Amino acid sequence: MVNALQVSDLTVSTPGTKPLLNGLEFSIRSGERVGLVGASGCGKSLAAAALTGLLRPPLALTHGTIRIDGQDIGDASPRVWRMHRGRRIFQIFQSPSTALTPTRRIGPQLAEAARIAGDTSGTAVERALETVSLAPHVAGFFPYQLSGGMKQRVLIAMALILRPNILIADEPTTGLDVLTERDVLAALNTMADETGAALLFISHDLRAVAEVASRTLVMENGRLVEDAPIAELAQSKAPAARQLAKAADALQAAC
Numbered sequence: 001m002v003n004a005l006q007v008s009d010l011t012v013s014t015p016g017t018k019p020l021l022n023g024l025e026f027s028i029r030s031g032e033r034v035g036l037v038g039a040s041g042c043g044k045s046l047a048a049a050a051l052t053g054l055l056r057p058p059l060a061l062t063h064g065t066i067r068i069d070g071q072d073i074g075d076a077s078p079r080v081w082r083m084h085r086g087r088r089i090f091q092i093f094q095s096p097s098t099a100l101t102p103t104r105r106i107g108p109q110l111a112e113a114a115r116i117a118g119d120t121s122g123t124a125v126e127r128a129l130e131t132v133s134l135a136p137h138v139a140g141f142f143p144y145q146l147s148g149g150m151k152q153r154v155l156i157a158m159a160l161i162l163r164p165n166i167l168i169a170d171e172p173t174t175g176l177d178v179l180t181e182r183d184v185l186a187a188l189n190t191m192a193d194e195t196g197a198a199l200l201f202i203s204h205d206l207r208a209v210a211e212v213a214s215r216t217l218v219m220e221n222g223r224l225v226e227d228a229p230i231a232e233l234a235q236s237k238a239p240a241a242r243q244l245a246k247a248a249d250a251l252q253a254a255c
């Protein structure tokens with residue numbers, strides 16, 4: 001079976017400096033949910049930018065390949081990446097506002113996604129909002145009328161409509177309270193169940209990752225140092241993986 005996402009020797013640099021991402025190597029199958037964790041500054045967001053064709057100069061992909069369903073698109077032009085983003089690979093950012101048009105109501109923004117996806121049922125928007133537990137009247141709201149958690153769920157509704165092969169969620173629950181975090185993680189799980197998308201969930205919080213993913217990639221200083229089920233991180237040979245497991249255990253015990 002072809003991997004939904006296959007990353008080989010992914011290296012990102014700026015001219016004259018040592019690589020910021022160094023030889024990342026991993027794959028994700030369709031329907032698989034994988035966490036990407038690591039300390040602040042280890043390169044998680046840079047990896048997400050590389051995987052969605054959003055690296056901008058002076059950052060550049062200097063080695064390696066990114067294959068989506070077997071097709072290498074690592075060195076595709078910005079125009080080709082624009083065609084892939086949304087339909088084949090969809091990203092949810094930490095700040096959902098950047099992904100929504102501030103002057104347009106939610107309904108038309110989701111209806112646009114349905115048009116792109118070729119969904120002519122006329123019920124796509126309503127169904128997607130219901131799936132992420134948002135009331136139908138939210139379609140009439142502008143983004144500024146929504147809370148952070150509601151905006152994240154609107155983006156997950158958009159992914160439900162677009163049915164991408166791969167969903168990258170970059171710290172989608174950072175800054176949200178625990179109950180809202182639950183809602184967003186539940187919506188992500190439902191979205192992955194319904195679409196069969198491969199999910200890469202990026203976070204520095206192993207507890208949030210455990211709600212969504214079964215396998216975890218651990219990064220340290222731009223390198224991948226572990227690729228293992230979450231339950232095995234505490235016994236990892238990589239100190240960064242053991243530290244994250246320990247920190248998650250300590251937080252769990254404190255709750």
Ligand SMILES: Nc1ncnc2c1ncn2[C@@H]1O[C@H](COP(=O)(O)OP(=O)(O)OP(=O)(O)O)[C@@H](O)[C@H]1O
Nearest residue numbers: 014020038039040041042043044045046047059204
């Ligand atoms: N545009 C850029 N130009 C040069 N260096 C950059 C650029 N963007 C990020 N970096 C560097 O790349 C490294 C990784 O940054 P990145 O944002 O990917 O970290 P992160 O793991 O997502 O951190 P956090 O958890 O705090 O969001 C950092 O050293 C950062 O300074």
